[in-house]
Amino acid sequence: MKKIETNSENLKDDISAFYDYKIWHYITVNGVDLGDKMEIQYLFKKYGNKEEVVCYFLTMDYEKEIPSIVSIIPSAYLGEGEVVDMFGVKIKEIPKGLLLEEDSCQAPLRKAQ
Amino acid sequence: MISAITKAFSNLLKKPYTCNYPVTPVIKPKNYRGLIKFNDEYCIWCDKCEKVCPPNAIIFKQFEDGHKVYNYNPYLCIYCGDCIRACPKTGDALWQCEEKGLPSISKDAPNDDWFILEKEAKQSRENYKAIKAAKKKS
Amino acid sequence: MKKTINIPYGSQHIALLEPVRFQFETQNEKIVGVKADIGYVHRGIEKACTSTFEYKQIPSVVARVCGLCAITHSLTYVMAVEQIIDVNVSEKAKYLRMLMVELDRIHSHMLCLSHTAENAGYEALFMQIMADREIIMDIQEAISGNRVQFDFVCIGGVNRDITDEIVKFIIKSLNELQPKIEDIFDMFENNWSLSLKYKGIGAITKENASIYNALGPLARAAGLETDVRAESDYYPYEKIGYKMILEQTGDIYGRNRVRLREILSSIDMIKNILCDIPEGNIIEKVKGKPNGESVARLEAPRGEIFYYLKGVKQAMLDRVRTKTPTFSGIPAMVEIFKGQEYGDVPAILASFDPCMSCTAK
C-alpha cells in the first residue's frame, strides 16, 4: 500500500489532480481511530495492472470538519456516509443516517466510548 | 421456446429432483462436519479447545479440588473444527463425528442456561485460583 | 399532467430477498427517480472483530457476513493477516484456495442467473438452474464438509486436504455440469420471452460504469476491464488459464452472458487446478501478533472485495474494514434504474446480484 499524506485544506485539490475515472478505480473511504485523532483514508487502484493500492490519507481532530469528495467521485457518498456514521466525524454535505438510525448507538467504532 | 415446451412435457415422465425430506433422509457425504464428541479419559485438560472456539461453545467448569468438567453446547457450535485442530490429543479426547446437529426452537431456550453456566465457569476459575493462592501462602 | 406514483420496493418484498429499500417514482410505469436506502440489518461485525474476537478466530466470524461469498470473505481477511504477520503459504494451499473460490463463483453465478430468470417470471428455468446448482453444492460439501459455511481457509493455509477420491468425484460432476450449463446458455440466448425481457434493458455505458465505479460482472458486461484476478499476482491465475470475459452491451443480457461464460471458464480452470495441484503442506504454523497495516483484494463473484487491517501487537486487531462489492455497486445500480420501466425492475435488480447482508455488515 502506497501512502500519500494530505490535509483537509488540500484534499479536494489533491484528489481532483490525481483522480481520473478512466485510469483509477476508487475503492473506498476508510476511517481509522488513532486514539486521539482520526485518520481518513481514500483508497485507489489502477485498472488493469498489478501495481499496489494507492492511499491518500489525512489526520484530523474529532470535532473538525473535512470537505467531501463527492463532487469529484460521485459514488463516494456511500463510503463517506459510512465513516460519518461509524466514527461520528463531520464531513460537509454528508448527512448522518446511512447505516444507523437516530436511536441507535452513535459512533460505535470510536475508541473513547 | 419449442424445445423448452417439449422439455416441460418430457419432465412429466422423469423423476423429480426433490425428495420428501424428513420422511426420506438425504445422503450426507463422507467427512461431513457434525457434532463435537469428547472423551474425558484421554483429556489432558489443557483448555486449548475452549480458547480457540469462536462462539464459546466449549466451557470447562472447575471445581474446588481442581478437577474440571467439560460442557458443550451443540446449538452454539458452528462446527468449524478449530477445537479439533487445537487439541493435542485429537481423535482420542476430542473428535468431530458425522452426526448432524439437531435444530432447536426458541421455546426450548437452549442457550439461556448456557450463558448462566458461562458466568459460573468464569467464577469457578477465579475461585480455584484464589484457593490455590491461599494454599501457597499457608 | 402525468400522475406520479411512488412505489416502495423493499425492504420486505417478494422479489427482493434482501433488506434494502428502493423508492421508485414512476409515471405510467416509467421510472423518473430512484432513492436507495441500505442499512436495515447492520450487525456491527467490524466492531465485533475488534472487540470480541481474537485475530485467529476472525476467519470464522467474517465468513458469516454472507453465506454466498463465505469463502471470499474469510480468504481476503486471511490474505491480509498473512501479509502483516509474514506467513508464506505453500503452493498447494494456494491452489486449494483458488479451487474453492472458483467453485464458489460458479454456484453464486448460478444462483444469480436463477434469480434473474425467476424475477423475469420464468419459474421453470429458476427450478432447473437451482437443481443443477446442487452438483456444485455437493462438490463443496465433499471438499469442506459443509454446504454453505465452509470454514475451509485458516491463517497459514487451508484446513482440509483433498483426496484422490474427491478429485475424481469433482471431475465427474463437472463433466456432468458442463452440458447442463450449455443448455442453460441456450435458453438464455434463444428464448423468445426472455429476449423481450433482457435485451437492451437495464443498460449502462462503459463511461458511466467507470464514473460510478461499477464492479464485477456489472462492469465487465459494459466492457470495463476490471477484474482483481488479473490485477494481482498473489494467485497464479495465468498459469491455470484465466481469461478476462468481456461483453459490450451492458444490459441484462450482457450480464447473463458474462456470468454464463465465467461459469464455463471457471469449470475449465478448476479442471486445470485439479490436474496440477503441487505437493506440499496444506498449513503453516502461525506465530506472532499482527503489527502494522495491510490491505487485501480478491475477486468475489460479485466484484472486488477489499479488507483493510490494522494491528497493534495485540491478539485483538485495531481496525478491520470490509468493503463489499454490492456496497460500491449501489451508485451504478441507482444510475441504471433511471428511465427504465417498472415492469423490468425485478429482473434488472436480480441481474445486479445484490447482496445486502454483505453491504450492511
Add this chain to the structure above:
Amino acid sequence: MSWFLALFAPVFGTLVSGIDRVVRARMQRRLGPPLMQPFYDMFKLLDKRPMMVHKLHIVLGVMHFMALWASIALFMFGGHLLYIIFTHLLSVIFLILAGYSVRSPYSHLGANRELLALFAYEPILILMAVGFYLTCGSFEVSVITSNSPAIVSMPLMFIALLILLPLKLKKSPFDAPEAHQELCGGVEIEYSGFFYEVIYVSKMTEIIFVYALVFLFAGQNILLGIILVTGSFFLVNAVDNATGRIRIDHLVKKVYATAFVLALLALGWISYV
C-alpha cells in the same frame, strides 16, 4: 346436472387448481404440493383475522366473486353467450374498481394493468361469440352445445382462444396484471382473511369459466370436449414453464397482433365459406 355444476363450480375450480399445481411442479421436476393444497390454504385463510381497508373494498370483492359465479351459472344453464361474456366483464370491472378503491400503489398499478389486459382480451371474446353465432345460428349456449363441433369450422378462433388462456389464467407469458415479483399480486394485495379467500376462490373459479369456453368448441361431442380441455390444460402449463413474463405494453401488442388478427381471419373465413 346444470344445478350441480353451477353450484359446485368453485369447488371444481379449487380441485383443478390443485391438479394444476401438481402438474406444474412435475414439469419443473419438483414434488410439488399435495393435491388438496388449495383446500388447506382455504381453511388456513379462514382462521386469519381480516384487516380490511374499508367496506366498499369488501363489497366490490364479494361482488366480483358473485358476478363471476353468476356468469358460470348462466353458462351451465345454457344461457346467452353475450350475456355470459358481459357478466364476466362486469365481474372483472368490480375487481378493477376494488383495486382503485384503496391507496396502495401496487393495487393501483395492478388495476391499471388489469384494465389494459381487459382491453386486450375482451374484443376477442366478443368476436368469438359472433363466430359461434355465425356457425351455429344462435348465441344460446344450449344451442351451441347441441350442434356439431365448432372447432371444425373455425380452428383459427380456437387458436385465438388458446392464446388468451394464459392471460385469463394469469400464467406466463401473459401474467403481467398479477406479476407477484413486481406488484405482489396486484389488485388482490389489500385483501386479507376471509375476504382474501373470496378473491382466492374466484381466481380458481375463473379456471372453470375459461375451460368452459374451450369446451364450447366441441359442441355436442363430449369426448372431443374433454380432449380439448385436457390438451389445452397441458399446453398452457407447458407454455407457462417455457416462457418468462412479458411486459404489459408488449402483452397488449402481442395479443392484438396474434389473437385479434386470428379471430378476424376466422370470422372472415366463416362468412366467406
